[in-house]
Amino acid sequence: MADLPQLPYDWQEPLYKHLHQHPELSMEEHETRAEIARRLSEFGYEVQEIGGGVVGVLTNGDGATVLTRADFDALPVAETTGLPYSSTVDGVMHACGHDMHVTCALGAAQAMAETKDSWQGTYLALFQPGEEIAAGARSMVDDGLVNKVPRPDVCLSQHVLGGLSGTVSTSPGAVLSAGDSIKVTIHGKGSHGSMPHLGVDPVVIAASIVVRLQSIVSRVIAPGDFGVVTVGSIQAGSKSNIIPDSATLLLNVRTYDDAVRTKVLEAIERIVRGECEAGGTPQEPDFEYYDRFPLTLNDEATTARVTEAFRAHFGEDKVTHMAPVPASEDFSIIPDAFGVPYSYWGLGGFEEGATPVGNHNPKFAPAIHPTIETGTAALASAVLAWLGTTPESENR
DSSP, X not given: OOOOOSSSOTTHHHHHHHHHHSOOBTTOOHHHHHHHHHHHHHHTOEEEEETTXXXXXXXXXXXXXXXXXXXXXXXXXXXXXXXTXXXXXXXXXXXSSHHHXXXXXXXXXXXXXXXXXXXXXXXXXXXXXXXXXXXXXXXXXHTTHHHHSOOOSEEEXXXXXXXXXXXXXXXXXXXXXXXEEEEEEEEOBOEETTOGGGSBOHHHHHHHHHHHHTHIIIIISOTTSOEXXXXXXXXXXXXXXXXXXXXXXXXXXXXXXXXXXXXXXXXXXXXXXXXXXXXXXXSOOEEEEEEEEOOEEEOHXXXXXXXXXXXXXXXXXXXXXXXXXXXXXXXXXXXXXXXXXXXXXXXXXXXXXXXXXXXXOTTOOOOXXXXXXXXXXXXXXXXXXXXXXXXXXXXX
């Protein structure tokens, strides 16, 4: 495997702080996208903007083709970190580390460009918008990604999480849950609060649905299977003495298995329809599915190869096991579109002794160092596990 340049590059910390100060919401990341494209061009990549994202292609002779992906959208969160480089955009913040992802991925892109004499093949540095709303990967695929860039042999990605900065964590199999959000509209019949017999009360029906939904995890799926069903919002009516004519529930579902996912979603619809029928609603309920994230299911052989590369570069003590995380990602849409295996790993982001702050929290602030160095080297060393030209890599 090729030796990597001394990291970090002197531009990485200033870039990270700039990105953190200037976050852009999902599918509105115009300045961020332009900055990424500019830097990739400076590094010598052939650059394309596809579906709101950016792909840099670096061709270096015959060999495998490897794609890495970094996301770059921010969240509608008001930052409370108090950092001198806090967000300058009211109510918008990089509260999930995507600014760190971009900084590391651009560093890896430069590292690959600087070490072309020690590897061969094709490297695709893909930067994706709209991950937070499950729109970005799909937008790039829908805009012809598969036909516009060379087909990769493998796809790789990482996410800064609550582990110790300077470490990485890997695991085969399911590492991030599938995620589904559902808007359920229950149609009742409005009436005066003193004359409930003249109406159909959607509030009572909604309350029954909320209670009954809790039985899905405990009674519908097997005890050894994982599932979460959350009712995050109930909206109905505006006055105490008026029975409204509709109620809306917002649900969120997390699962680690596609068969379990199907069973849970079927159970939700069955319960909602059953309670509506029992309540005598004048019409069927409406179901609107949105923010749908696929299961992130790491390929075993690919992950083993990534893990081996990490142990060789960082040492055994810096590579840990990644326990499944009940959060969701749209990354796998990209390798699935190409029909190739993938691996997704965790990047530790917090100093020793610090209490990790969860992603999407207004105080989320990874340690800049050594997170940048580790994330940059992790991407580059993983790529070189396929593109390196040492005898060991040629005999894999």
